[in-house]
Amino acid sequence: MPPGITLAADAPQLSAANTGFMLICSALVMLMTPGLAFFYGGMVRVKSTLNMLMMSFISLGIVTILWVLYGFSLAFGTDSGSLIGWSSDYVGLSGIGLNELWDGYTIPVYVFAVFQLMFAIITPALISGALADRVKFSAWALFIVLWVTIVYFPVAHWVWGAGGWLFELGVIDFAGGTAVHINAGAAALGVILVIGKRVGFKKDPMRPHSLPLVMLGAGLLWFGWFGFNAGSWLGNDDGVGAVMFVNTQVATAAAMLAWLGYEKIRHGSFTTLGAASGAVAGLVAITPSGGSCSPLGAIGIGAVAGLVCAMAVGLKYKLGYDDSLDVVGVHLVGGVIGSLLVGFFATGGVQSDAKGLFYGGGFEQLGKQAIGVFAVLAYSLIVSAILAFALDKTIGMRVTEDDEVSGIDQVEHAETAYDFSGAGGGAAARRSVAPAPADTEAAAPQTKKTKKVDA
Secondary structure (H helix, E strand, O other): OOOOOOOOOOOOOOOHHHHHHHHHHHHHHHHHHHHHHHHHHHHOOHHHHHHHHHHHHHHHHHHHHHHHHHHHHHHHOOEEOOOEEOOHHHHHHOOOOOOOEOOOOOOEHHHHHHHHHHHHHHHHHHHHHHHOOOEOHHHHHHHHHHHHHHHHHHHHHHHHOOOOHHHHHOOOOOOOHHHHHHHHHHHHHHHHHHHOOOOOOOOOOOOOOOHHHHHHHHHHHHHHHHHHHHHHHOOOOOOHHHHHHHHHHHHHHHHHHHHHHHHHHHHOOOOHHHHHHHHHHHHHHHHHHOOOOOHHHHHHHHHHHHHHHHHHOOHHHHHOOOOOOOHHHHHHHHHHHHHHHHHHHOEOOOOOOOEOHHHOOOOHHHHHHHHHHHHHHHHHHHHHHHHHHHHHHHOOOEOOHHHHHHOHHHHHHOOOOOOOOOOOOOHHHHHHHOOOOOOOOOOOOOOOOOOOOOO
């Protein structure tokens, strides 16, 4: 019997309020993927902007179809061996009754399915930030198909599916610290270790081309994350979702301030990129932990995440892996921090009675969290590296070096993000505006005192 069917006489009744709330939350989570596209798109150079946007947007198309065909069944169907699910009624979403409720809840199965779909969409999109500037779009699309099928759908079942082995172990992951952020961050690391560095890594300046676009993306992510987190309780009847909403705001604020403080001490400036990155680090860390801690605990979790993630993003230069937009430093490290800190900050009075070390619970919950963290990390890292290696040896993962240097937007999409052809009305206007070509070095002649500008 599919887990969505309940036969008990006192089964929950459909709640219009909870159903409406969850549909709104689903829309908020959907908005996070375009928000992520803007966040990543502003962080790359001009010549890669459209490719970065498209690497997120394509996930909206691919994962939606796969989820309907078989993804929902694999992730949330009847458990098989604690590793995977399967229910024929969920294939094509064809055997689900109009008013059939998700087991134990007051929302329809359709609503639960679409809410979880939005999680499945954004997770591979997160990976794309590590691969900026250098991956064939067709290879990336095929990677998404393989990765969500072999990695995301099974891991989602482990963590959230009834009978999944991490779920049964008692690992707490309120909204995706393991299934989303560690999963995506470890996958990103596995892929970049296979495909290698960008041309000019650690030599050429690779600064964000539009910090306003980054801030816009971060704002959309922050806004959408309230649906991502608070909605993961699947209702609004007992106050747990409200606590998660508050903790999301609190931890994000603390992480942003901690990141900026580190920047000021370490580099002497408060940067907009640091503010945006710190906010995302806090959102990542509170995702698994916010349903088990108090607002004071959320401040601690956010502050730790902001500080440690700010330190972690520099590891790519020391260790030599090219994580273009710090997916490893923010999502993998932030996800690990948030998941493990459940073992310290869980109060036992919010989503469950499990208590962390700071509340008299000993090391039991911390041990469970560690098992969940490192199981997902290892599985995603290894399988993702294998998938990238197989694709690289068959169809090729990377564009050519010449195409990478000239600009992946024009090569892969036959477009550029910005058209400056109409910027000036005459010779004088052109001299006063003097825009640099979008996909090349600055137009001004090079002199001994003029440094090259990398678009």
